[in-house]
Amino acid sequence: MKEFQWRSIAWVAIVTGIFLTTVAARSAAAQAPTEAPTGPIPAATLTTPTTPTAVPSAEGFIQRWLVLEPIPVMGVTQNAVQATVKKDALPDTQPAVPHTGDKTTVDGKDLTWHALDTKNYNLNLFHFSRSLARPTSDVLFWAVTVVNSPTEMKDVRLAIGSNAASVWWFNGEEVIGIYGDRQTVIDDGVSKRLTLKKGQNIIRAAVVNGGGATDFCARLLDADDKPIKGYTITLAK
Amino acid sequence: MKTFRRIGKLALLAVAAAAPIALALDGLVNIHDPSTVIQCDGKYYVYGTGGTALVSDDGWAWRAGTRAPRTGLAPDVIHIGDRYYMYVARNTGVTKGAINMIWSKSLDPASPNYKWEEGGVVASSDGVEESNAIDPGVFLDPTTGRLWLVYGSYFGFIRQVELDPKTGARLHAIDKPRDLAVNCEASDMMYHDGWYYLLATHGSCCRGADSGYNIRVGRSRKVTGPFVDDMGVDMIEGGGKLLLGSETRVIGPGHFGLLDLGDGVQKFSLHYEADLERGGASVLDIRPLLWKDGWPVAGSNMKEGTLEIESARAGTALEMAVEGMPVGGRITRQRPAGPPPGAAAPGTGAPAGPPPGGGPGTGGGMFAGVGHVIEPQQAAQVSSKWPSGNIDLRLSNFMSQAQQRWTISPAKGAGGYLGSPYFRITIAGTERALSATPGGELTVASSFTGAPEQLWRFDQLADGTWRIMPKAVPNATQPMALSAVGSGGVTLAKFDAASDRQHWQIQAQ
Numbered sequence A: 001m002k003e004f005q006w007r008s009i010a011w012v013a014i015v016t017g018i019f020l021t022t023v024a025a026r027s028a029a030a031q032a033p034t035e036a037p038t039g040p041i042p043a044a045t046l047t048t049p050t051t052p053t054a055v056p057s058a059e060g061f062i063q064r065w066l067v068l069e070p071i072p073v074m075g076v077t078q079n080a081v082q083a084t085v086k087k088d089a090l091p092d093t094q095p096a097v098p099h100t101g102d103k104t105t106v107d108g109k110d111l112t113w114h115a116l117d118t119k120n121y122n123l124n125l126f127h128f129s130r131s132l133a134r135p136t137s138d139v140l141f142w143a144v145t146v147v148n149s150p151t152e153m154k155d156v157r158l159a160i161g162s163n164a165a166s167v168w169w170f171n172g173e174e175v176i177g178i179y180g181d182r183q184t185v186i187d188d189g190v191s192k193r194l195t196l197k198k199g200q201n202i203i204r205a206a207v208v209n210g211g212g213a214t215d216f217c218a219r220l221l222d223a224d225d226k227p228i229k230g231y232t233i234t235l236a237k
Numbered sequence B: 001m002k003t004f005r006r007i008g009k010l011a012l013l014a015v016a017a018a019a020p021i022a023l024a025l026d027g028l029v030n031i032h033d034p035s036t037v038i039q040c041d042g043k044y045y046v047y048g049t050g051g052t053a054l055v056s057d058d059g060w061a062w063r064a065g066t067r068a069p070r071t072g073l074a075p076d077v078i079h080i081g082d083r084y085y086m087y088v089a090r091n092t093g094v095t096k097g098a099i100n101m102i103w104s105k106s107l108d109p110a111s112p113n114y115k116w117e118e119g120g121v122v123a124s125s126d127g128v129e130e131s132n133a134i135d136p137g138v139f140l141d142p143t144t145g146r147l148w149l150v151y152g153s154y155f156g157f158i159r160q161v162e163l164d165p166k167t168g169a170r171l172h173a174i175d176k177p178r179d180l181a182v183n184c185e186a187s188d189m190m191y192h193d194g195w196y197y198l199l200a201t202h203g204s205c206c207r208g209a210d211s212g213y214n215i216r217v218g219r220s221r222k223v224t225g226p227f228v229d230d231m232g233v234d235m236i237e238g239g240g241k242l243l244l245g246s247e248t249r250v251i252g253p254g255h256f257g258l259l260d261l262g263d264g265v266q267k268f269s270l271h272y273e274a275d276l277e278r279g280g281a282s283v284l285d286i287r288p289l290l291w292k293d294g295w296p297v298a299g300s301n302m303k304e305g306t307l308e309i310e311s312a313r314a315g316t317a318l319e320m321a322v323e324g325m326p327v328g329g330r331i332t333r334q335r336p337a338g339p340p341p342g343a344a345a346p347g348t349g350a351p352a353g354p355p356p357g358g359g360p361g362t363g364g365g366m367f368a369g370v371g372h373v374i375e376p377q378q379a380a381q382v383s384s385k386w387p388s389g390n391i392d393l394r395l396s397n398f399m400s401q402a403q404q405r406w407t408i409s410p411a412k413g414a415g416g417y418l419g420s421p422y423f424r425i426t427i428a429g430t431e432r433a434l435s436a437t438p439g440g441e442l443t444v445a446s447s448f449t450g451a452p453e454q455l456w457r458f459d460q461l462a463d464g465t466w467r468i469m470p471k472a473v474p475n476a477t478q479p480m481a482l483s484a485v486g487s488g489g490v491t492l493a494k495f496d497a498a499s500d501r502q503h504w505q506i507q508a509q
Helices: A002-031 A078-087 A125-131 B009-018 B379-385
Strands: A064-068 A103-106 A109-118 A139-149 A153-163 A165-170 A173-178 A194-196 A199-209 A215-221 A232-234 B038-040 B043-047 B053-056 B061-064 B073-080 B083-091 B096-104 B117-126 B137-140 B147-151 B157-163 B178-182 B185-192 B195-202 B214-220 B241-244 B250-260 B266-275 B281-292 B295-298 B305-311 B317-320 B393-396 B406-410 B423-427 B433-436 B442-445 B456-460 B466-470 B481-485 B489-493 B504-508
Touching: A078 A165, A078 A173, A078 A199, A125 A139, A125 A215, A139 A215, A153 A165, A153 A173, A153 A199, A199 A215, B038 B073, B043 B073, B073 B137, B117 B147, B117 B157, B147 B185, B178 B195, B185 B250, B195 B250, B214 B295, B241 B295, B250 B281, B281 B456, B393 B442, B423 B456, B442 B489, B466 B504
Parallel strands: B137 B185, B214 B250
Antiparallel strands: A064 A109, A064 A139, A103 A109, A139 A199, A139 A232, A153 A194, A153 A215, A165 A173, A165 A199, B038 B043, B043 B053, B053 B061, B073 B083, B083 B096, B096 B117, B137 B147, B147 B157, B157 B178, B185 B195, B195 B214, B214 B241, B250 B266, B266 B281, B281 B295, B305 B317, B305 B406, B305 B504, B317 B393, B393 B489, B406 B423, B423 B433, B433 B442, B456 B466, B466 B481, B481 B489
16 A cells, blocks of 8 residues: 555655746746847848849839848947948959949958848848848948949939948948937938949948948938939949 | 116217127127118118217128217118108197108218108107007018008007009008007008018116016918917907017017018018117117027027037937047947848947946846946047048947037127127137038038138028028139038038928037
């Protein structure tokens, strides 16, 4: 009798133990923070371009860009970012407008250019990097696009927003810098008056993120501060 | 109304010489019952009781002008076509009076067109009727082209008669004057957005700092009235909404005259019975005219100080484009591990600065403050990292940092514009001066040289915001104003009255 009782008690204990452990494990799993996924997550807002040219959006935003895989950097203040874009500059050997799939080396790292179309006014770099399972914090993204204008236009301005800091070049001249831990605001950084050349105009950006979201937007404004739309965008020469 | 007694000229000059740089008008500004300030061939003219005549090249610094051939009480002037009409009154009895008109094709005695002609009596009072025909105010209706005269003083009514815009004379002598208001004088009229306004000065004049003079207004949909104030009281029963009363250092404003500069920029001329900075003398002033809910309101001319200059459109503030330092220094903060995607995280990753502490009894923690007052950021504390030479300008979120705080102060010897001297705009605590560039852009130069591109005029607009313009833009063919582009850009562009891109809030620091 005693033996039977002990075996029964033991079984009950074991079964109860398994049950409680399972319950505990499940509730522990429910309470623990979800870990960031380790594999690439496709970018819902970005696609690979399939057409030879693009046009700006209805509000004049440029939605086709070549973006380089991210480079680890530190600091989003003005002085830190100005130092970063010099230290992690694109090599002189690289063409002004790379092709998708081209590789380049920055700070000893081999990185690939990706041609992207964004569905929105902004290009989501967080989505881009996450789609490659690359870091999204403390990084520098280089981006390039080409604006083809049918005519020369004077008194044009480049107008951008970024999360976080960014520096912009228009046909090789540095024209905008915005700094600090900021979110993307439309027309947040605005250049002085520029001349849009007839034909090709190259826009290059360096976007530096600290933590959290990272994205940018860009468009051209005319002399009345209205968005310009009468041009095409290409990436390959 | 008593005739104004003038102090000896030497005494006036002594008072003027002793005064500091005038943020009010400069030079000789003593006048009583001024006419509307009027422009002729680029100069400004004003005429007062007793034959006073003042002239200015810029609307700020005034000097003695040329007496008109007919003088008297409280003249008014208007420019119609190629003629300048002056209306001036004389009493020949206590309330017996007449308003005469004279005209000339120029107000500048140096002009070949300067020749005054007599135009006759346009209104009068016989000493018994219920009005004293003095203090004329002449008004050209912009919607109909008809010309009107209002006149009168404390005895009886403010009255209105119609004049002929082709001659400046009374249109129909037999037409009975219309009674519009009581218990006031120095009347005038204006039109704005579908309403006619009758302005008048209430209260006592001519008693220095004891003058209760104040400018009031009623309005009507019709040019002939009735003119009713904002509480529904008709001016014919003494109503009137206050437009301007006495202020800290100036007592007894009166004799409103409208100056419409176009582009929605309006000012008004007036006198104060007693300018306390000038020994209680009666002096001219020119101030912005604002509009609030369909009523005119007196604005103020720019005063000096350390200020934030913020775009009314974008909500961002003028900033010299250097790296900012948080007030009190940078705080080191750990970025939390594994933030959810899309969430902004604090921290800039830059070390240095005091660790987050706590005030007494707070127990510490990142929101508890540092336990002592954090003083305003001075330029000297942070400017060692600023580059020398010209620095760009941008608009940025205001954070009370040194590169966003500007000292606006009058520029010595630089002249002025209607109502004010030109100002210099420098980063507070430095000599770095806001400058216009030849491309119609902006820069912050390393020092103030007094060049025209570093001199700024501030005109208060109808909504209380400010238009800010350089005295000159190198190589520019038209006047340009400080203009916001998007959220973060700032430039110079032709003033567009329909846009708020060129509206600026000036916030005292």
